[in-house]
Amino acid sequence: MKKIIVHQEQQYKKLGDLFGLFFEDINHAADGGMYAELVQNRSFEFCEIDRKDYHPLTAWAKSENALWEVKSEHPLNPENTHYLEVNVQAGDHICNSGFNTGMFLETGKKYDFSVWAKVKDADHTELSGQLNICVKDENKKIIAQNQLVISGDQWQKYELVLEAVDTTVCGNLYLIFETEGTFDLDMISLFPQDTFKGRKYGLRKDIAEALGEMQPKFIRFPGGCLTHDGSLDDHARNSMYRWRRTIGKIEERPSWRNNWGYNQTLGLGYFEYFQYCEDIGAKALPVVPGGFNPHKGEGVDLEHIDEWVQETLDLIEFANGDVNTKMGAIRAQMGHPESFHLEYLGIGNEEIGAGFFERYTYFHEAVREKYPDIKIINTAGPFAMGEGYEDGWSSARKHGSDLVDEHYYAAPEWFLANMHHYEDYDDKGPKVFLGEYASWGNTFYNAIVEAAYMTHLERSKAVALACYAPMLCNVDYVNWKPDMLWFNNHAVLKTPNYYVQKLFMQAQGTDAVAFEKEGLDEVIALSDKDDLSGQFVIQGNDVAGRIWDVVVTDLDTGKMINIDDFDVDLDNKENFLADINSKRYTIEFSFKRSVGRKGLKIFFGKTENTMVQWEFGGWDNWDCNISTFVNGRNSAISHRIFHVEDIEYRLKLEVTGRRIQTWVNGVQWNDTVDRLPELEELYVTASIDEDTKKTYVKAVNLTGEEKEVQIDLTGEEKTMVEIISFTADSLAAENTFENPDRVVPKSSMAEVKDNQLVYTFPAHSVTVLAYL
């Protein structure tokens, strides 16, 4: 009989805060997402910098005869510069369409309406006006309504409650003027009262609860590229994410471009992030920009870096300082005199280039000196290897950063080929924070491959923290897929990936413990293709240019193919050049760009389902990368920093088996091996929880055969086990809004005798054995 022997008393790694979440405001995760505001563009601040087709009246409409204009002469405050002036006759209206199909209101539930307003027109003797505030569905049926009287010519906040008499997912908010006049309106807002923890102007309950029930140990926020992709000027519309401007009264927060192509109200700002973390028992892990925008290669002048560093120190004081400190007092004023107990701080998000690491030093040294207990997180670029990655790690070692933030998105095959990624990491130096990772897809198969990888994350002494990314996605505003939790305006959809994350969080424990496997050590190769033969294709990457002297050489036979000179054009057309049937070959050619910023995509080893790409001047012209594609899903396997210029290049590629090398003008740039995926017979990890006294065995069976295994525990006696089994009717199974529970874990109880259990792990499954 195959066996797993778990040594409950042999603890080898403190699991600490291992499994957590990553919140980025991407895919409308905040506005139109977890931030429960139902009105879109509540303060008439939308503009074309946020998105080309946005304007101050986006999401607003009016009755034909009403006259309106967005003005800025007498703003509510200097941060909220626009407001709506509307001149109406009795019966006129304005209305807001909300997000998605409209606003979601439910029968019997209450909603907080508020508006800042004044009556403007001196001709209007009463200086007051009556409004009917209501929500109508798509058939103009009234779902909720109430009356509002506005009076006076000074800005004032008005509030009232609407109670829904019916349910709709297509609600529009109407302000119907029952008296004529001219009104100035701003911050027109509608929130459900039934928010997470009932907090006024709070978070959408279903999303916030779905995340909370996972029991994450930490939340990384607010991004992602959201953190660093923007202007260095914190008063610019497209500023980087500068935390200091996201706190205080909601109506006094600026409205910003979100780099994912929409507007962010900042209603969900740093205070709310900290509060949510506290509410669900997760540690806050904020990430601040390091004064360097890698998307543009722009950094703050070093003579001004002190301001950025001070802002970072202020953040720590805002979170932890007592109420007598300047920032602690602001926190107290916002309703939280107690410390938020911040322990972690990320500086930068996958920046590459010396410009960042030069600036990192200033942040690191200042934080270390003033707050020696804060764990500082350095950053290692967007790939699991390569130049940005090496730079991040060497900076971390040089400075003694506590952790290094690694990111990678890859095909399941990459994860299967790289399960032992962390095996040779030095566990005495900075620890790994795997701050963003996912396999491309939301199928059951993606999720169980991630589960297998997570057994290795849990076991590696080098890995301290890990979180899946991205976390949230509004189905109608997709910037990035896959995502862990999808939602529309009224429901959430838990993906298989969500359930895997949740299983590993809930069954994490405090300490990893040793185990042995008997008869379970087979390694199963998934492919025997030991070469990269296939088609050779070149495509411009948003550039035009000339390609000449193209030669393909078969290194085994010496046979050469000469290919005619040609142009690449801005149409990014694929130019098929040769079918290479060889285990060892070179490709050489010359290239000169004439138009555009980037370079070329060179494909080789191209077959029906797989290919390799050499990207010369990729991603904003920063990269010289090798990536593999399996069924259209890419995985980077080599990364160098490179900026293509308008000069002549002689490029050379050499393929030997699955080893790939490149040279640019005679200098080697890439040297990597495209590893083949393989399966372990059963992926296992074991842990104990010192607090609950539970013991966990997590096992992932990626094979198509069930495995009968005897699980023996040494040490403390256990008599019952909860068995949580995660299986599906197909590897391609996904959850959908129509069928949200197609793939869900199922739980049962079993007795344990003499610390022994015989269990059959189903084919293609994740199993958690939670011994009580």
Ligand code: AHR
């Ligand atoms: O998670 C989506 C994006 O991927 C993040 O913003 C960025 O950090 C990474 O490139």
